[in-house]
Amino acid sequence: xxxxxxxxxxxxxxxxxxxxxxxxxxxxxxxxxxxxxxxxxxxxxxxxxxxxxxxxxxxxxxxxxxxxxxxxxxxxxxxxxxxxxxxxxxxxxxxxxxxxxxxxxxxxxxxxxxxxxxxxxxxxxxxxxxxxxxxxxxxxxxxxxxxxxxxxxxxxxxxxxxxxxxxxxxxxxxxxxxxxxxxxxxxxxxxxxxxxxxxxxxxxxxxxxxxxxxxxxxxxxxxxxxxxxxxxxxxxxxxxxxxxxxxxxxxxxxxxxxxxxxxxxxxxxxxxxxxxxxxxxxxxxxxxxxxxxxxxxxxxxxxxxxxxxxxxxxxxxxxxxxxxxxxxxxxxxxxxxxxxxxxxxxxxxxxxxxxxxxxxxxxxxxxxxxxxxxxxxxxxxxxxxxxxxxxxxxxxxxxxxxxxxxxxxxxxxxxxxxxxxxxx
Amino acid sequence: xxxxxxxxxxxxxxxxxxxxxxxxxxxxxxxxxxxxxxxxxxxxxxxxxxxxxxxxxxxxxxxxxxxxxxxxxxxxxxxxxxxxxxxxxxxxxxxxxxxxxxxxxxxxxxxxxxxxxxxxxxxxxxxxxxxxxxxxxxxxxxxxxxxxxxxxxxxxxxxxxxxxxxxxxxxxxxxxxxxxxxxxxxxxxxxxxxxxxxxxxxxxxxxxxxxxxxxxxxxxxxxxxxxxxxxxxxxxxxxxxxxxxxxxxxxxxxxxxxxxxxxxxxxxxxxxxxxxxxxxxxxxxxxxxxxxxxxxxxxxxxxxxxxxxxxxxxxxxxxxxx
Numbered sequence: 001x002x003x004x005x006x007x008x009x010x011x012x013x014x015x016x017x018x019x020x021x022x023x024x025x026x027x028x029x030x031x032x033x034x035x036x037x038x039x040x041x042x043x044x045x046x047x048x049x050x051x052x053x054x055x056x057x058x059x060x061x062x063x064x065x066x067x068x069x070x071x072x073x074x075x076x077x078x079x080x081x082x083x084x085x086x087x088x089x090x091x092x093x094x095x096x097x098x099x100x101x102x103x104x105x106x107x108x109x110x111x112x113x114x115x116x117x118x119x120x121x122x123x124x125x126x127x128x129x130x131x132x133x134x135x136x137x138x139x140x141x142x143x144x145x146x147x148x149x150x151x152x153x154x155x156x157x158x159x160x161x162x163x164x165x166x167x168x169x170x171x172x173x174x175x176x177x178x179x180x181x182x183x184x185x186x187x188x189x190x191x192x193x194x195x196x197x198x199x200x201x202x203x204x205x206x207x208x209x210x211x212x213x214x215x216x217x218x219x220x221x222x223x224x225x226x227x228x229x230x231x232x233x234x235x236x237x238x239x240x241x242x243x244x245x246x247x248x249x250x251x252x253x254x255x256x257x258x259x260x261x262x263x264x265x266x267x268x269x270x271x272x273x274x275x276x277x278x279x280x281x282x283x284x285x286x287x288x289x290x291x292x293x294x295x296x297x298x299x300x301x302x303x304x305x306x307x308x309x310x311x312x313x314x315x316x317x318x319x320x321x322x323x324x325x326x327x328x329x330x331x332x333x334x335x336x337x338x339x340x341x342x343x344x345x346x347x348x349x350x351x352x353x354x355x356x357x358x359x360x361x362x363x364x365x366x367x368x369x370x371x372x373x374x375x376x377x378x379x380x381x382x383x384x385x386x387x388x389x390x391x392x393x394x395x396x397x398x399x400x401x402x403x404x405x406x407x408x409x410x411x412x413x414x415x416x417x418x419x420x421x422x423x424x
Numbered sequence: 425x426x427x428x429x430x431x432x433x434x435x436x437x438x439x440x441x442x443x444x445x446x447x448x449x450x451x452x453x454x455x456x457x458x459x460x461x462x463x464x465x466x467x468x469x470x471x472x473x474x475x476x477x478x479x480x481x482x483x484x485x486x487x488x489x490x491x492x493x494x495x496x497x498x499x500x501x502x503x504x505x506x507x508x509x510x511x512x513x514x515x516x517x518x519x520x521x522x523x524x525x526x527x528x529x530x531x532x533x534x535x536x537x538x539x540x541x542x543x544x545x546x547x548x549x550x551x552x553x554x555x556x557x558x559x560x561x562x563x564x565x566x567x568x569x570x571x572x573x574x575x576x577x578x579x580x581x582x583x584x585x586x587x588x589x590x591x592x593x594x595x596x597x598x599x600x601x602x603x604x605x606x607x608x609x610x611x612x613x614x615x616x617x618x619x620x621x622x623x624x625x626x627x628x629x630x631x632x633x634x635x636x637x638x639x640x641x642x643x644x645x646x647x648x649x650x651x652x653x654x655x656x657x658x659x660x661x662x663x664x665x666x667x668x669x670x671x672x673x674x675x676x677x678x679x680x681x682x683x684x685x686x687x688x689x690x691x692x693x694x695x696x697x698x699x700x701x702x703x704x705x706x707x708x709x710x711x712x713x714x715x716x717x718x719x720x721x722x723x724x725x726x727x728x729x730x731x732x733x734x735x736x737x738x739x740x741x742x743x744x745x746x
Contacts, residue, residue: 196628200443202543202565202600205627274543318520320541320563 001418002026005379010049012055013348014356014368017315023053025375028417033273033369048379051412054118055355056088056376058367060256061232061304063153065396066098066112067105073309073396075109078329079117081307081394081423084329086378086411088119091362094126095153101126101137103145110146112206119414122148122364127166127177133157136166143173148362150380151178151232154279154308154324156214163218167227175311176232176361179218181239182280186210191284191320193266198318200256201272203319215239217244222253228360229256233306235280237290244299254361255299257291258306259324260401261336268401274315276401278306291301295353296345298387301361303353305332309397324418330393335402337382337409347382375418386409434733438550438557441566442607450575450608455575455727457722460483463501464725473732474503480528480698481534483560484510487539489695489720490560490569494537497727506556521545522651527554534738535731543600556734564598570694572605573726575612576638577718579647579671581690586613589646591685593619593675594702595664597626601694602653619643625662640675644684651692652703670699678704682713690715 005023010033012018022037023181024043032038034227041046059082065072075092082090091412092109094100100109113121123146126137139150144190150170156179163179169175192198215231219242222229234240234255246253250319260278265285269275276282293302307324315322328335335356339345366373369417390400413423433452436444449672463469469728476492478508480497491507499504521540528536536557542561550557561567579585590609596602596618607615610633612746618625618634629636637643644650655671691707699705708714713730735741 194627196631199626199628200565200603200632202603204564242503272547283437308645316520318521318540318545318563320542 001175002040002043003418004043004045005161006039006045007050008379009050010034010051010053010369011347011351012369014055014351015370016348017369018348019330023369023377025415025418027202028375028419030369030371030373030375033371041201050081052378052380052382053376054351055367055371056378056414056416057086057090057332058089058358058364059087059305059307059332059354060091060302060358060362061093061258061306062090062329063093063125063308064096065309065324066096067108068313071396072311075113075117075121076116077394077396078309079119079121080115080309081327082119083414083416084394084411086333086376086380086414087329088376088414088416089359089364089366090119090121090329091148092123092125093153095131095155096210099126099131101129101131103138103141106142106145106233108262119416120364122146124149124151124178126150126153127157128162131155133159135170136162139175140174142209143175148364149176149230152180154180155185156182159391160217160221164221164225167221167225167229171225171227172230172253176228176230178232179214181211181214181218181234182208183214189320191277191415192269192296193269193281195266195284197266201319201328207284211236211243211280212238214340219253221252222251226252228252233258233261233280233304234291234300235283235287239335240290240294244294247299250417254301256293256302256304257300258328259303260306260328261331262291262295262303262406263335263389267302269319269323272319274319275326275399275403276319277319277322277324278326278401279324282415292339292343292345295339296348296349301353302358303332303350305329307395309395310399311397319373327393327395327397327399328340330395331388331400331402333378333405333411334388334407335379338407341408347423376416378409378411378415379413380409384408386410404419425435432736433721434737437734437737439568439730439734440550440557440559441570442568442604442611444564445611447611450572450611452731453572454576454579456732457572457623457725458580460725460728461580461722464721468501469500471500472502474498474501474735477498477735479503479504479505479537479731481507481537482528482534482539483508484538484540485546485561487561490539493720494560494727497724497731498535500724501569501728503731514653522552525549529553529555535734539659547744548644554740558730558734561600563600564603565600566604567600569606569726569730570722572730573719573722574605574651574692574694575608576722576726577692577715580722581715581718583649585609588614590614590649590651591616591619591644591647592651592653593618593640593643593677595624595655596620596629596653598656599622599653599678605651606632617647620677621665622641639680641684644681647685647689649690649692650677650682650685653694654696654698655702672701676700676702676704677707677708682707689713690721691715694719705713
């Protein structure tokens with residue numbers, strides 16, 4: 001469909017664009033943009049009243065339950081939540097049942113997404129077979145099949161030799177290796193940040209060193225192999241510092257943070273609130289502030305939702321037994337914007353973290369409003385206040401860590417390839 | 425009924441921990457316990473305070489001592505007491521903790537005494553049941569009646585808690601007894617020393633108001649009470665401590681180490697004891713110094729007091745403990 005969006009605040013960090021103007025969509029692509037964009041005669045025009053048009057968000061970490069645990073989330077339901085959050089591209093995690101460690105399974109995800117999902121879906125494949133951390137997957141064949149990166153999902157590759165070999169081998173394909181930086185031995189029985197609060201609650205703690213020790217090890221291996229290495233989520237001030245130093249040394253390192261970690265801290269697990277049980281765990285307020293600073297100065301490349309749907313039975317458990325994770329793909333934009341509204345982080349940097357930067361890391365192109373690019377974008381009111389209500393979120397599961405939180409920034413409509421996939 | 429509607433000296437629907445109790449509430453429970461100590465020494469130990477009430481002891485972790493103490497307490501107050509152990513319950517058949525709560529709720533118990541291996545599990549159950557819930561130990565979180573009975577034992581022997589110095593020695597990290605005692609003793613104005621190897625001391629204990637030591641001699645200095653904790657088998661053999669004999673040498677309480685404390689310092693242990701591991705028999709059985717048998721006696725009295733206080737706050741109770 002061909003349509004023009006007039007009187008919109010056009011924000012495109014990749015092109016340094018932030019101006020009032022018109023976006024013209026023809027044949028699913030952006031054909032003109034800006035204050036001087038010409039609208040072809042007789043083209044239908046949508047008056048935007050100064051609302052913002054942003055590149056569609058690219059969420060680099062989405063767990064679904066498909067295949068294997070469709071009761072938690074399917075590609076279809078996740079994509080509906082994504083569309084409502086202005087996310088036009090979801091990167092799915094491989095630790096499903098079965099694990100996505102075979103080219104045929106990558107193909108399965110792509111076909112299921114094509115047939116059932118309303119936004120674009122690109123899978124990450126497993127780095128080791130069965131995400132078991134022992135032998136590496138067919139990185140070449142999986143890349144060919146469409147896997148955009150390689151990770152063991154919510155599990156770290158513990159064996160240093162396996163990790164070295166995977167990094168080494170991945171270099172041939174310039175594949176991106178994504179690590180869940182958590183030393184399982186140091187984590188042991190830990191379920192929350194190791195602190196006075198964990199002691200008071202009688203819960204075993206996860207020391208910051210469980211994260212930094214793994215990152216330190218991996219950075220040595222990156223130095224050795226030269227492979228592209230990405231930490232899925234960092235959670236601590238020390239990790240921000242480590243990544244900052246590694247980047248200064250010129251290592252091909254990038255990292256992400258979850259929007260939830262930018263909004264909450266360990267105090268949110270008070271009263272054994274399992275909805276705030278995350279991996280990596282929510283840490284101290286000082287860590288949260290360091291993460292925000294890391295986003296602001298570009299040390300942290302991307303912000304992800306870490307969307308991890310869990311049903312009631314998995315969450316309504318004693319804290320140590322409860323499942324990890326929060327839903328978040330629908331609230332990713334609001335989470336990112338909280339840094340703009342409350343912490344003074346520039347809007348273009350924040351949007352870059354959820355659009356062009358992840359797209360570039362994954363070699364997807366897109367994440368921009370460039371002429372000729374696919375018309376994937378969101379129409380949003382950046383200031384609209386609303387209250388997160390887990391019951392009305394579109395995900396199949398309602399485990400929202402930020403339930404009842406007041407946020408600002410609401411998606412009004414979402415377009416994929418020029419087609420409206422969500423309208424409020 | 426919400427907590428704010430509950431009036432009286434003990435204004436809580438449940439007893440989930442020492443955390444949240446005021447000094448006057450703790451004192452009230454200790455005073456009430458005192459009266460039951462005397463009653464329990466009579467020939468006729470029974471009253472009808474809980475007549476018609478149903479008390480369920482729901483134990484997800486096995487316990488001989490605590491469970492029988494609660495059972496005896498309930499029976500002496502005239503309640504119908506039922507024991508449910510985890511091995512015979514539906515929890516092993518895939519039923520969740522909350523299903524169990526809903527099932528029990530339908531049986532209309534008045535008092536639910538719960539022990540569970542996970543911190544916070546009892547609180548979770550309390551949220552989903554309409555009866556009064558007593559925490560009989562949850563994970564490494566709290567064991568409030570143990571702290572109350574320890575306090576009662578000390579108060580009866582030394583006449584006060586205020587100003588005393590109490591050492592708690594052993595596996596502090598995994599101990600709910602240590603946490604509840606720390607909270608209670610701090611609240612009542614006693615000074616708490618936590619002593620153990622660094623691997624068994626939790627992070628941030630100082631912020632919780634304890635003085636922390638890894639050396640028995642330094643930690644026991646000036647202590648009126650030396651409370652030893654049981655060390656679990658799985659903590660030994662190299663995981664957190666290298667061996668039993670090294671542990672006993674460094675932290676096992678014998679006459680020599682007891683000598684580091686105040687002259688006539690008293691010895692306590694929540695039981696069951698590992699003789700020759702954390703405590704020497706000569707110390708444990710010394711009638712002059714050991715309060716271990718007193719603790720068991722106080723346990724029944726304290727549990728009677730807590731059951732009475734909670735029953736008074738039930739919706740159809742006496743309208744508040746006086």
